[in-house]
Amino acid sequence: RSKVKNSTLKSSIRRSVANRVRETQNTKGDTESSQEDFVKQFDTKLLVKARSEKDNLIFSIWDYGGQQVFYTLHHLFMTKQGVYIIVFDMLQFVCQRTNSLHRMKFWIDSVTLHAPDALLLIVGAFADKVRTQTEIRSIEVSLKELLKTRKKQAIENTIDSLCYFPLNNRTGYGIENIRGTIAQAALGHEFVKQQVPLRWVRLLDKMLETEQKEKHWISLTAVRNMAKKVGMTSYNELIFMLKRFREFGIVVHFSNTETLREVVFLDPKWLINQICKVIRDKKVHGFNEKEFEKVGLADDLRQLSENGLATRDLFEYVWGKSEIDFLIDLMRQTMLLSDWKFTGQNEYIIPSLLTDHELEEVFSGPSFFFDFSTTILPPGLFHRIVCLCSSYSGKLKSEPPQLSRTCASFWFGNRVRIQLKEEKDCIRVTLQESKNASFALFIVRSMFGKVKEEIMGENIGWVLKLQTSENEYMTFEEAKSKRKQVMPWFSKVEDTSSEQREYMENFIIASNE
Helix, strand or coil: CCCCEEEEEEECHHHCHHHHHCCCCCCCCCCHHHHHHHHHCCCHHHHHHHHHCCCCCCEEEEEECCCHHHHHHHHHHCCCCEEEEEEEEHHHHHHCHHHHHHHHHHHHHHHHHHCCCCEEEEEEECHHHCCCHHHHHHHHHHHHHHCCCCCCCECCECCCCECCEECCCCCCCCHHHHHHHHHHHHHCCHHHHCCCCHHHHHHHHHHHHHHCCCCCEEEHHHHHHHHHHCCCCCHHHHHHHHHHHHHCCCCECCCCCHHHHCEEECCHHHHHHHHHCCCCCCCCCCCCHHHHHHCCCHHHHHHHHHHCEEEHHHHHHHHCCCCHHHHHHHHHHCCCCEECCCCCCCEEECHHHCCCCCCCCCCCCCEEEEECCCCCCCCCHHHHHHHHHHHHHHHCCCCCCEECCCEEEEEECCCEEEEEEECCCEEEEEECCCCCHHHHHHHHHHHHHHHHHHHHCCCCCCEEEEECCCCCEEEHHHHHCCHHHHCCCCCCCCCCCHHHHHHHHHCCCCCCC
16 A cells, blocks of 8 residues: 555464463462363363364464554554554655655654564565665665664564565565564464463453354353353453453453443454444544435434444444443543533534534634653544543533534533644644633543543543743643643632532543643
């Protein structure tokens, strides 16, 4: 492809049946007799085969869409237990070096953010179109500079003495080197060697029996009942097991919120497919407009494409009646959508589908921004803040917001109005006026903390900077000690209603102090 794409080779826990007969030595509560009982449940021939294939390795391949609309999904499926491959077009790199380096940096940063210890392999496609050694070496120089802080992650091409792997698309030269390097790197990684208790594998088998009945997810309560039947009584062990299986790409389980914690997805591919029935790049994977027109949903599809607004009728058509409530709640909990309470209809805003356009009004009041220049601005963070702001604004029965892909204006009640803007290395918040600035600061800080706590994880970080009366910017920590000089950010909140205060308290989840 001409665009950079990213794939993950997930080392599956089912890579060898040998793991079915291994037992972590320090697992508490297992006796030799109970271990033997579990072993007896497996066929003898299967055990012999497992032991003979103990060094086998099976990869499952995950292709992360290179299109921008999919960026917001990365953190849901990227884990540290994998080998990440970033593929770029060598000819495009030579002709458009600056743009190619920018895209490469984005993908490398994304892997570093969500899987900081994972192995990383860079593949240069279309090597047959790059004619000279000078061009090949010039690519090497640029990539080496880009990877200099990721030396532990990046896998070297020892055969060609390069930091990347050229691939001739015409002859296939280079593919064997790539395959061999991936296998060797994965086999040498610690997570591949990790042993798991037999009861984990037995429980996994029982869970997957449910999948064979065409049920793609199961409640945590049902899993706990299954766990008891295989001798697992510890809830903490069960949650830890699900976390490990998620890292291996076998199941998906989110433990961030109480609602998400209650669901275990048995088929990650099914989950991705359902989400991508709605969140998709219409230029590459467009909707069949004629089909939507036949069922009377042409206007619904147009509204989704142009404004990022989805109706319940549209969801019911693409997902079916049996899964609609569950999938809407899933996307709501993962902040991929928010209820749109400004029209009185069953509608939902999906910020990642918003288009680029200028807002009618640009605010010029006091501002503060979340600075990611020394870290990484995670893809999808801005859209999740938009989800929270939309939900909060709607609950306060505010005026409808104005939205675009990188900019949004919101009313919080009838006294506070803010404008969010995603810039290169920051997310800026500008107020329409200074009144109730401390309230706006408090609520937006709480929203950022909520996204970090429940969605993005501890790896993301920022520096909050506030505008002073001299039109300079001061860090939040420094500003707290100089409150008078950085008014109005620390003035007493006087004009917020009791309803606003109640909703404001509900957003106090975490902050990045």
